[in-house]
Amino acid sequence: MNKHILTTIDHQLNPGKYTKEQLRQNASEAAAIYAEYAKADYAIGAGYVDYAAANAAYYVYAATNAAADYAADYWVDRYLKSSKESKQDYIDEINRGKE
Secondary structure, three states: OOHHHHHHHHHHHOOOOOOHHHHHHHHHHHHHHHHHHHHHOOOHHHHHHHHHHHHHHHHHHHOOOHHHHHHHHHHHHHHHHHHOOOHHHHHHHHHHOOO
16 A cells, blocks of 8 residues: 555545645655656556656645646556555545544
């Protein structure tokens, strides 16, 4: 489970839970991880998963209009398809903390 995607989905489900600074930090950390993969010249599959996570986190941080919201959704979907993870697993993890 990718913590950056978890935060991104959590923010989408619970707007206002995270401060703008927390979202910026999430995006920054995700981008740094992707940059490390890019520098190390990892296989395209592994690098793309991190690229998608970094983009999803960035667009949630930057979201100020419908286009940015759409972009965040797009990159979350791309991440989930590339990683073969389930969005429901992320939602279940988020809801686990509410019980």
